[in-house]
Amino acid sequence: MIKRRFNLKPILKPRSVAIIGASRDPEKVGHVILQNYLDSGYSGKLYPVNKNAEDVSGLKAYKSVLDIKAQIDLAVVAVPAEAVPTVLEECGKAHVKGAVVVSGGFAEIGRDDLQERIVRIADKYGIAMIGPNCLGVMDPRSRIDTLFLPTYKLSRPKIGGVSFVSQSGAVGSTVLDLISNEGFGLSKFISYGNAAQIDETDILHYLMDDDETKVIIMYIEGIKRGKEFIELAKRLTRKKPVIVLKGGVTSEGSIAAHSHTAAMAGSAEAYDAVFRQFGFVVARDLSELMWFAKAFDTENLPEGDRIAVITNGGGAGVLVTDKISMYGLRLAEFSEAAEKEIKGTFSKLVAAKNPLDLVGDAGEKRYSQAMSIIQNEKNVDMIIAIVLFQTPGADSKVAAAMIHYKTIIEKPMIVISIGADYTEVHKKMMESSGLPVYDSPAAAVASLRELLKYAKYRKHADNAGISGKG
Amino acid sequence: MIKRRFNLKPILKPRSVAIIGASRDPEKVGHVILQNYLDSGYSGKLYPVNKNAEDVSGLKAYKSVLDIKAQIDLAVVAVPAEAVPTVLEECGKAHVKGAVVVSGGFAEIGRDDLQERIVRIADKYGIAMIGPNCLGVMDPRSRIDTLFLPTYKLSRPKIGGVSFVSQSGAVGSTVLDLISNEGFGLSKFISYGNAAQIDETDILHYLMDDDETKVIIMYIEGIKRGKEFIELAKRLTRKKPVIVLKGGVTSEGSIAAHSHTAAMAGSAEAYDAVFRQFGFVVARDLSELMWFAKAFDTENLPEGDRIAVITNGGGAGVLVTDKISMYGLRLAEFSEAAEKEIKGTFSKLVAAKNPLDLVGDAGEKRYSQAMSIIQNEKNVDMIIAIVLFQTPGADSKVAAAMIHYKTIIEKPMIVISIGADYTEVHKKMMESSGLPVYDSPAAAVASLRELLKYAKYRKHADNAGISGKG
Numbered sequence: 001m002i003k004r005r006f007n008l009k010p011i012l013k014p015r016s017v018a019i020i021g022a023s024r025d026p027e028k029v030g031h032v033i034l035q036n037y038l039d040s041g042y043s044g045k046l047y048p049v050n051k052n053a054e055d056v057s058g059l060k061a062y063k064s065v066l067d068i069k070a071q072i073d074l075a076v077v078a079v080p081a082e083a084v085p086t087v088l089e090e091c092g093k094a095h096v097k098g099a100v101v102v103s104g105g106f107a108e109i110g111r112d113d114l115q116e117r118i119v120r121i122a123d124k125y126g127i128a129m130i131g132p133n134c135l136g137v138m139d140p141r142s143r144i145d146t147l148f149l150p151t152y153k154l155s156r157p158k159i160g161g162v163s164f165v166s167q168s169g170a171v172g173s174t175v176l177d178l179i180s181n182e183g184f185g186l187s188k189f190i191s192y193g194n195a196a197q198i199d200e201t202d203i204l205h206y207l208m209d210d211d212e213t214k215v216i217i218m219y220i221e222g223i224k225r226g227k228e229f230i231e232l233a234k235r236l237t238r239k240k241p242v243i244v245l246k247g248g249v250t251s252e253g254s255i256a257a258h259s260h261t262a263a264m265a266g267s268a269e270a271y272d273a274v275f276r277q278f279g280f281v282v283a284r285d286l287s288e289l290m291w292f293a294k295a296f297d298t299e300n301l302p303e304g305d306r307i308a309v310i311t312n313g314g315g316a317g318v319l320v321t322d323k324i325s326m327y328g329l330r331l332a333e334f335s336e337a338a339e340k341e342i343k344g345t346f347s348k349l350v351a352a353k354n355p356l357d358l359v360g361d362a363g364e365k366r367y368s369q370a371m372s373i374i375q376n377e378k379n380v381d382m383i384i385a386i387v388l389f390q391t392p393g394a395d396s397k398v399a400a401a402m403i404h405y406k407t408i409i410e411k412p413m414i415v416i417s418i419g420a421d422y423t424e425v426h427k428k429m430m431e432s433s434g435l436p437v438y439d440s441p442a443a444a445v446a447s448l449r450e451l452l453k454y455a456k457y458r459k460h461a462d463n464a465g466i467s468g469k470g
Numbered sequence: 471m472i473k474r475r476f477n478l479k480p481i482l483k484p485r486s487v488a489i490i491g492a493s494r495d496p497e498k499v500g501h502v503i504l505q506n507y508l509d510s511g512y513s514g515k516l517y518p519v520n521k522n523a524e525d526v527s528g529l530k531a532y533k534s535v536l537d538i539k540a541q542i543d544l545a546v547v548a549v550p551a552e553a554v555p556t557v558l559e560e561c562g563k564a565h566v567k568g569a570v571v572v573s574g575g576f577a578e579i580g581r582d583d584l585q586e587r588i589v590r591i592a593d594k595y596g597i598a599m600i601g602p603n604c605l606g607v608m609d610p611r612s613r614i615d616t617l618f619l620p621t622y623k624l625s626r627p628k629i630g631g632v633s634f635v636s637q638s639g640a641v642g643s644t645v646l647d648l649i650s651n652e653g654f655g656l657s658k659f660i661s662y663g664n665a666a667q668i669d670e671t672d673i674l675h676y677l678m679d680d681d682e683t684k685v686i687i688m689y690i691e692g693i694k695r696g697k698e699f700i701e702l703a704k705r706l707t708r709k710k711p712v713i714v715l716k717g718g719v720t721s722e723g724s725i726a727a728h729s730h731t732a733a734m735a736g737s738a739e740a741y742d743a744v745f746r747q748f749g750f751v752v753a754r755d756l757s758e759l760m761w762f763a764k765a766f767d768t769e770n771l772p773e774g775d776r777i778a779v780i781t782n783g784g785g786a787g788v789l790v791t792d793k794i795s796m797y798g799l800r801l802a803e804f805s806e807a808a809e810k811e812i813k814g815t816f817s818k819l820v821a822a823k824n825p826l827d828l829v830g831d832a833g834e835k836r837y838s839q840a841m842s843i844i845q846n847e848k849n850v851d852m853i854i855a856i857v858l859f860q861t862p863g864a865d866s867k868v869a870a871a872m873i874h875y876k877t878i879i880e881k882p883m884i885v886i887s888i889g890a891d892y893t894e895v896h897k898k899m900m901e902s903s904g905l906p907v908y909d910s911p912a913a914a915v916a917s918l919r920e921l922l923k924y925a926k927y928r929k930h931a932d933n934a935g936i937s938g939k940g
Contacts, residue, residue: 170783253792313640322723420651
């Protein structure tokens with residue numbers, strides 16, 4: 001069994017942090033990082049290190065990490081590349097446990113020599129090192145935040161169960177910003193850049209056993225230790241869903257990836273096959289990564305492929321039906337009992353068919369009646385509720401009813417709402433209550449398809465008696 | 471050559487409108503329609519018709535359209551289905567030229583008899599009739615607005631060049647709302663419901679010759695007169711781009727469509743083949759419909775498939791490169807002259823490669839320098855500028871620079887920006903200036919691919935000497 005090489009706890013849950021390169025200049029990375037720490041409400045000890053200043057942002061500054069008397073768990077390193085080896089040597093001598101090196105100027109611009117040098121130093125002193133050339137880490141629970149982007153530019157997500165691992169800092173920051181916007185919560189964010197020492201396999205290994213992490217999403221451009229990655233993946237994906245977006249899946253993209261994080265990318269086919277074989281959920285675009293993350297964050301796994309659709313717009317029901325069929329899922333056939341109940345409840349107004357078209361003026365009452373029938377319907381495995389808020393009857397009462405049924409229904413249940421401001425208000429209302437809302441039929445149905453695929457993978461793996469729990 | 475059967479001018483540019491069924495009850499459709507007219511600033515004459523009221527919303531009400539002395543161009547009919555024949559008879563006797571019948575209760579619930587009756591009446595009196603069972607029409611220029619949805623629920627788009635034809639009212643209202651949100655302008659909106667008399671071919675015929683319409687987007691569930699539709703399409707798509715989303719492309723979806731607007735849908739393959747053969751741009755989802763509409767609304771057609779990418783995020787550049795390759799387009803190879811200029815401008819900071827990675831701290835200066843080099847590069851047919859606003863240097867100056875270059879570059883040029891509030895502000899800034907912004911690599915590259923496909927279709931058609939101009 002693959003052994004865990006590094007302990008990421010000092011990096012993600014540090015009791016004390018030294019920010020090396022903390023600057024008085026608001027334009028400098030080191031300044032923004034310190035400021036974000038101060039703003040985040042981090043409760044541990046914070047030590048700015050700056051060769052040329054007595055104090056930074058109101059805190060006493062130290063010339064070197066060696067001048068700090070207290071034990072330092074984490075050093076955030078934001079100094080020019082050439083200065084990093086010396087800084088790390090000092091960290092080693094000061095018994096610092098973990099380091100996040102945000103500085104660039106290593107393998108990604110051909111300075112493999114410099115990169116190898118800092119790995120040797122980190123290894124020598126037993127420092128667990130993320131980076132270099134990375135955005136760093138964030139954990140809303142410990143309030144650790146090494147990101148050097150101000151919060152007005154990059155919203156920070158609330159506390160939640162999704163951990164996000166990104167080789168690229170740009171993709172990382174973009175997705176973090178989207179996560180806050182979509183209203184789901186974050187467990188950990190780890191942008192690991194050049195992966196000089198700690199790599200994707202190490203990070204996944206840590207997150208596999210992290211109880212705060214329910215779902216893992218990742219953006220990677222290359223895999224450093226293929227054999228170990230696969231060995232770990234076999235256990236990991238049987239324990240938690242892992243959604244992966246691979247950059248550089250085409251030969252053109254692979255060349256672009258190489259000059260970005262110095263990763264050697266493999267072929268699209270090879271990666272895709274490996275990922276799916278080992279139970280990964282594969283996203284082909286940033287938008288899919290977000291769609292799927294939202295579904296896995298909130299939904300239980302489905303028992304089967306039969307979907308019930310309720311709608312206040314006939315055309316939207318048609319489009320969702322098309323997608324269900326195209327994506328290999330099935331429209332549920334309502335049982336006779338359910339059909340009878342629908343007829344009894346709605347008389348002629350609503351035909352007892354799936355999609356259940358509640359007609360354009362449906363309000364809270366009709367939606368609640370429909371959900372109350374469908375929630376117990378045995379022929380239904382998953383539910384899509386289309387609520388078009390442009391229509392006369394759709395308002396916050398309908399949104400509240402959907403939230404109510406979400407809390408009592410164990411089957412996957414998602415909403416499709418598409419539109420501008422009025423819709424957006426209700427979307428946020430539902431999403432902040434854990435009910436995912438999608439803005440296109442394709443997004444909604446593709447997400448349910450991935451839930452089902454993963455459910456089948458898990459069931460197959462469980463039946464085969466292979467457990468990831470151990 | 472196919473003859474135009476109906477003149478839609480009295481419907482879209484009426485000088486006088488009777489609202490039949492205008493009600494005092496704010497919950498009634500007829501009330502909302504009248505109120506929307508009053509709010510829209512419609513400058514023609516407005517006549518509420520209500521059997522039981524002396525006045526509605528401060529306007530004198532008439533018992534019947536026959537009581538109105540003035541010439542009525544358009545009657546908006548919002549009375550119960552059973553009353554529609556009588557109302558239309560009266561319209562005919564009053565020489566009303568056009569009618570929009572929003573009332574439902576016809577073929578869509580099996581009342582083909584009632585529907586046939588109103589068509590006979592409309593035909594007898596030469597009334598051009600939209601509907602029944604439709605949302606009606608909107609034209610921001612004439613300020614005609616028969617929609618029975620309040621503006622706080624459904625934002626109305628600004629004046630522009632996109633005409634939107636939708637069989638479904640629900641899809642229609644949703645897309646209208648999205649159009650306002652995405653910041654592009656509307657020429658006409660026509661939701662035609664059951665298409666009892668005026669059908670999709672009639673509407674497209676009118677829009678083909680409408681100088682206010684630059685791009686047509688449509689949602690259809692069925693085609694009533696296949697032969698005429700195709701004959702018209704051949705001319706239409708050589709004159710203007712038409713983006714089509716077909717509901718009911720699967721057999722399951724087709725059944726759903728039938729019970730919705732009583733349209734008999736064909737097979738997915740048949741429709742798709744026909745659409746593409748005749749130069750339609752095919753959207754497979756609502757999101758694609760919006761992506762493509764935005765591109766065709768603002769962009770010129772490209773001369774070739776070579777794309778230049780500039781970015782402030784390496785990972786985003788990798789993902790776009792993947793999509794370019796997967797979607798059959800090409801990354802441009804910069805000429806020696808351009809490479810030399812890039813090296814001279816940026817020294818070692820920016821590698822003279824495509825994607826041109828301006829590095830994570832790029833600001834207005836680097837973006838402007840890059841655009842200034844690329845704008846004249848002969849090996850480039852289309853430009854994608856990735857601006858991730860989470861990064862330190864990306865701000866409103868970068869957005870302003872992009873807008874500046876958009877005004878002077880004739881090649882297709884689009885932006886990718888992905889994120890939450892800070893990004894959204896800049897996205898709106900650029901889009902309101904006619905620079906389309908996409909929120910995923912797939913969306914951006916798929917839109918350019920459709921521009922190129924259509925450009926090739928047009929070039930081929932022009933070379934074949936077949937002109938749609940006549």
